[in-house]
Amino acid sequence: MLAWNSACGLADFSTITVLEGQFLLKTALKFNGQSCKCSGVTFDFKSTIVGPSNFNALGNVETWFAFDGVTGVCGLVRGPRMTLRLTNSMNIVINGVTSINSQFYHIVIDGCKNVKVQGVKVSASGSSPNTDGIHVESSMGVTILSTNIGIGDDCVSIGEGTTNLWIKDMKCGSGHGIRKEVNEAGVQNITVKTATFTRTYNGVGIKSWDRPSNVFVGNDLFEHIIMDYGVNISGVTYQDIHGSSATPAVVKFGCSPKYHCKDIKLEDVKLTYKNQAS
Secondary structure: HHHHHHHHHHOEEEEEEEEEEEEEOOOOOOEOOOOOOOEEEEEEEEOOEOOOOOOHHHHOOOOOOOEEEEEOOEEEEEEOOOOEEEOOOEEEEEEEEEEOOOOOOOEEEEEEEEEEEEOEEEEEEOOOOOOEEEEEEOHHHHHHHEEEEOOOOOOOOEEOOOOOEEEEEEEEEEOOOEEEEEOOOOOEEEEEEEEEEEEOOOOOEEEEOOOOOOOOEEOEEEEEEEEEOOEEEEEEEEEEEEEEOOOOOOOOOOOOOOOOOEEEEEEEEEEEEEOOOO
């Protein structure tokens, strides 16, 4: 924390480097940026950061590495059992992160603007619950590029209040695919392009609750997606999807001739191509 406080006090950009080696975390770390004077900080982790296997070691906190209220932070991180949480922050770059066997969500982006996640690798057991790879909520302008995620829950989960999310060149192994969890605030302008789902429970989906609310979902695009399941797909519902498509094929189900899709439901789906209903 001394390095962080020193970097925050500088007027220009600075770099915090963690040298090669393996380091065990004993307590959770929170980096607060409200009082920072610097233009930006780069975290360069050349080491392996390991968290205790005992979940209770975290105590009452939920995250090993937490950044709150920071602007202009770049991270190059490698290390297993590392959970990263960004809140109320902007102009963030997360590059080259490898997160293995997180005890809960691997990377959380909440209440942030202009966040770029690139070259991230996330791995956890396919049977591990609540180990979402990347969770985005109440955030605007998040870009996720060239990621490889295989976990026990959602590869990318999209929470309420998320707008202008761009996902491209993603490989999703085990897990539940990309899922939007829509509660009160709504989700819109979500783009997923060039993604491959291999043996996942779902591909792309929308999760909502059956109760009166002002929930809305709109202006979403899922394009150039390969579903390589190797299992039968059934009981999937796409509900309340509105927006436009850049191609005439606004909806495509690439089901395997061997592993059939059945009981697929589309409810209140209104998509257009060149202002023409499809």
